[in-house]
Every structure is written in C-alpha cells, then in structure tokens.
Amino acid sequence: MSTYNIKAPYECMELKEYKLSDFIPEFSEFRQSDDLSRFGCENIENNLIRLEKRGKIHFQNRIAICPSCKSHHAVKNGVYDRKLIFLRIGEQICTVQKYKCKKCGKVFYTDLSSLVYSNSNVTLPVIECIENLYQIYGAGLHKIRFDLKQQHNIEISHQSIENILLNSNYEFNYDNWTYSGYYLFDSLWVKINGEWNYILALFDVKLNTLVSAKLVESEDSTVIYNFLNESLRNQKKISIGTDLKHEYREAIDKLKVKHHFCKFHVKQMINRKFKDYFDKNSLNEEEYTELIDLKQDIFKALDAKSLKDANKLRDELINKKYPKNKFTNKLIWKFIIPYFKKLTTHLENSNIPSTNNKIENIFQKVFPKHIKRTMKIEQGLLSRFMLKLNHWNIKNEKEKNHTSF
Ligand SMILES: [Zn+2]
Incomplete structure (x- = not known):
C-alpha cells in the first residue's frame, strides 16, 4: 500500500469561486451565453468561438x-492583435487565431465575418445599434x-457614426411580396452636391407598404416607366395614382x-x-x-359621391353658360373633360384612393426638409432614406392590424 501526499493549492484558497474555465480556456465558451448577449455577440456564427485568454478576448x-x-x-499558427469595439465593454484589444493549412501550406486568419x-x-451589433438609434432620433x-456612451459604454467619434450611417448598406426587402x-x-426632390436628384417611390395602397424606392438623376418619362416596370414585374397592375406631372402620365399610359390623379393636387x-x-385680368363684378361659380361647379363634379353623379355634373358643366x-x-x-376619367377613377372602385396623401405623408415623416439639406453624398442619402423608411415600415406593421382601408 502506498500513500500519496496530496498538495493542497494553498495559494489559491482565497474567497474566490473558481470555475473550470479559469483553468482551461477552451471551457470558457460554456459560460458565455450571458456574456454574448451583453456584448451583442449572440448572433455570431456557431463556428466563431470567443474565449478569454490571459484577460484578453x-x-x-x-x-x-x-x-x-x-x-x-489546419494547425494553429500564432495570433495577432486586433482592436474591436463592442457593446458594453467598449474598445478591446483582442487576439485572433492564425492558422496554417496542412494541405496547401497557406497561412490564414479566423473568419470574423x-x-x-x-x-x-x-x-x-454596435453598427446595428447606431442604425437603430438613427431611426429613432433622425439626424x-x-x-x-x-446614447452610445450612456447606454452602451461606447466612445465613438461623430465622424465614425457619420461614416457608419453613410456606408450603411441597408436594403429594403422587396422580395416575396404579392402586391x-x-x-x-x-417622387421626392433632393439636392446632392448642388444637383437635383429624385427619389422615386411606389406605395401599395391596400398593404400600406412601400413597394420600392430608387434614387435617380432625372425624372423623365422613360426613367419613370423603367422604375415602375421593374418594381411591378410579375405583380398585379390595376391602378397607379400620381400628381399631375405629364412625365408620370406618359409612363403610366x-x-x-x-x-x-390626386384630387388634392387637381384642386390646388x-x-x-x-x-x-x-x-392678370381686371374683371368686373359679374365676370x-x-x-x-364655374370653379365651384368643377369642384362639385370632382367631389361627387358616385360616378353617376360625377358624369351628370360633368354634362351640366359642358352645357352651362x-x-x-x-x-x-x-x-x-x-384638362377637365379629357382627363375626367383619371379624375374620377376612385368612384369606379373603392380600392382606389382619391388622393396621394398616403405616400406624401410617408415622405414628410421619413424625410423632413431639414434632413434633406444635410445630405452630402448619394450613397449616404439612399441608405439613410432606407433606414428611416424601414423604421416607418416597422412602426406601420404594428399599427396595420388596427387600421382598415
Ligand atoms: Zn489550403
């Protein structure tokens, strides 16, 4: 029978609770589900492992x-340092594993994508946080x-925030919808580097959602036709409402x-x-x-409650003195007689709105004038617009169930 002298680890018998992971770094991933969410890393790929080694991530x-x-x-082949900014823990110098391929001999790095x-x-996660804050606070x-400093312990310059927003490649998800x-x-006019550009937008009245939006340099009828045609490829096409620009008329025809036509614009x-x-003319009282009176008669015809009434009022207008x-x-x-059909389409079909207010409201909410002026470059313009638009759509999504059309 032999006896062993078991050495007690005196030097580590302080009031600290040790975990297996303190001794074997590879085990530390098992206690990190909490850490991951705090640092905003919960969405990192399964194949990417975050450990703590010698106090470093x-x-x-x-x-x-x-x-x-x-x-x-592949075999491990040293590490390199990389500065990264996380939620909660802010800026950290991390180590990243390097590898050497046993087959082709090339050295490569941990995939951090x-x-x-x-x-x-x-x-x-920090970029996502900045994009979300932008959607809430605007410019x-x-x-x-x-907010980043207060809520998330992140010190980041205005310029970095600006760059993140300008490079934001958020894209509206147009797919998998049946409109x-x-x-x-x-269209919305925006000045970019002193030149006028246009954001074209198409909105689904029944689904109360944007179908597509695009930044273009010209508003001629070919550009508009191409935009509408591409946006509505393989989609139902029943009606499109616009204001009175003749370029729109040509494209939609x-x-x-x-x-x-939007009734509001017509009256305006x-x-x-x-x-x-x-x-321009000096008229006597009678004239x-x-x-x-003529103007009132035109408005009456436009405001008719049924197509029959509208047509009756139109005929009266023609015969009146x-x-x-x-x-x-x-x-x-x-104008009135040739376009009377375009002016009264909403009376034929109750799905068709009499005005363009819905889409104009979105433009106003998403893109107030003071934001328009701050736009610098094309890329940033559209990404910001898309961010705001997305926020509008999310908010709208919530309200959708309570609204009927
Ligand atoms: Zn290889």
Whole structure:
C-alpha cells in the first residue's frame, strides 16, 4: 500500500469561486451565453468561438477552413492583435487565431465575418445599434453619440457614426411580396452636391407598404416607366395614382395601367390657375362671380359621391353658360373633360384612393426638409432614406392590424 501526499493549492484558497474555465480556456465558451448577449455577440456564427485568454478576448474558429483550398485540416499558427469595439465593454484589444493549412501550406486568419467588417473596428451589433438609434432620433448625431456612451459604454467619434450611417448598406426587402395591384407613385426632390436628384417611390395602397424606392438623376418619362416596370414585374397592375406631372402620365399610359390623379393636387392646380387669371385680368363684378361659380361647379363634379353623379355634373358643366374665353376653354376642354376619367377613377372602385396623401405623408415623416439639406453624398442619402423608411415600415406593421382601408 502506498500513500500519496496530496498538495493542497494553498495559494489559491482565497474567497474566490473558481470555475473550470479559469483553468482551461477552451471551457470558457460554456459560460458565455450571458456574456454574448451583453456584448451583442449572440448572433455570431456557431463556428466563431470567443474565449478569454490571459484577460484578453480571443477569437478562433471551431473548425478552421482554409479559404484557398477549402481543406478542414489546419494547425494553429500564432495570433495577432486586433482592436474591436463592442457593446458594453467598449474598445478591446483582442487576439485572433492564425492558422496554417496542412494541405496547401497557406497561412490564414479566423473568419470574423459574422462579427465585424474587415475594414472596420466597430462590431456589427454596435453598427446595428447606431442604425437603430438613427431611426429613432433622425439626424441627431450628438444624441446618438451620447446614447452610445450612456447606454452602451461606447466612445465613438461623430465622424465614425457619420461614416457608419453613410456606408450603411441597408436594403429594403422587396422580395416575396404579392402586391395588391393598387398603387401610389411619387417622387421626392433632393439636392446632392448642388444637383437635383429624385427619389422615386411606389406605395401599395391596400398593404400600406412601400413597394420600392430608387434614387435617380432625372425624372423623365422613360426613367419613370423603367422604375415602375421593374418594381411591378410579375405583380398585379390595376391602378397607379400620381400628381399631375405629364412625365408620370406618359409612363403610366405606356404601362397600360389605370391612372388616377390626386384630387388634392387637381384642386390646388385649379385654384392656382384661377388666381393667376384674376391677378392678370381686371374683371368686373359679374365676370368675377361667373368665374367663381364655374370653379365651384368643377369642384362639385370632382367631389361627387358616385360616378353617376360625377358624369351628370360633368354634362351640366359642358352645357352651362359661363364666360367662354381662352382661359375657360383651356381649363374645361384641355384638362377637365379629357382627363375626367383619371379624375374620377376612385368612384369606379373603392380600392382606389382619391388622393396621394398616403405616400406624401410617408415622405414628410421619413424625410423632413431639414434632413434633406444635410445630405452630402448619394450613397449616404439612399441608405439613410432606407433606414428611416424601414423604421416607418416597422412602426406601420404594428399599427396595420388596427387600421382598415
Ligand atoms: Zn489550403
């Protein structure tokens, strides 16, 4: 029988609870589900392992795959230091495992692509956090910076935040939707480097969602036709509502879709035409009253509650006595009568809205004027727009169930 002297580890008998992982680094991943969520790393790929070695965060792959020959046979081959910025723990110098492929002999690094872009120190959860804050606060970079410091222990410059937002490659997810066939179309003018550009947007009236949006340099009818045609490929095409621009008219007619004008814009245009005429001509009391009556009759026809009423009011308008001159002739015979169908489409089908308010409201909410002026470059413009749009769509998604159309 032999006896053993078992040495007690006196030097580590302080009031500290040791875990297996304190002795064997490889086990530390088992206690990290909590850490992972705190640092925002819970979405890193299964193959990427985060350990703690000598007080430093260390990254390695579960299975190191050679990017050159795709071999799974590799040996560890030293580490390199990399500065990374995490949620909660802020900036950290981490070690990253290097490997050598046993088949082709090439040296390669741990695949960090599920954690950070190769040209950046800022981890993806932080970028996501910045994008979310931007969606909430809009252009308030100071507020975003303050919030990052307060809530997430991250010190990051305005310029870095700006760069992250400008490079944000958020894309609207257009796929896998079946649209209703009822749409509104509008464009937003934005000045980029002193030049006017246009954001074209198509909106589904029934689903209350954006179908697509695109930044273009010109607003001519071919550009618009191509945008609509691509956006609605293999989709139902019943009607599209717009304001009165003739480029829209040409594009939508070419698309062979029912086209309707926004009633609000029509009335605005008519009011403007009358005002111009009154300003330029000195009229007597009687002429003036007759013209005001004519305007009221036109508005009555536009506001009719049924197609039958609208057509009746249109016929009355044609037969009525009003001052016949260049102005009234042009208004009635070049605009109201030829386009009467486009002006009353909403009476044919209750799915068709009488105005373009819905899409204009989105533009206003998503892109207030003060933001427009801060835009610098094309890429940033669209990515910001998409971020805001996404936020609008998420909020909208929640409200959707409570709204009927
Ligand atoms: Zn290899």
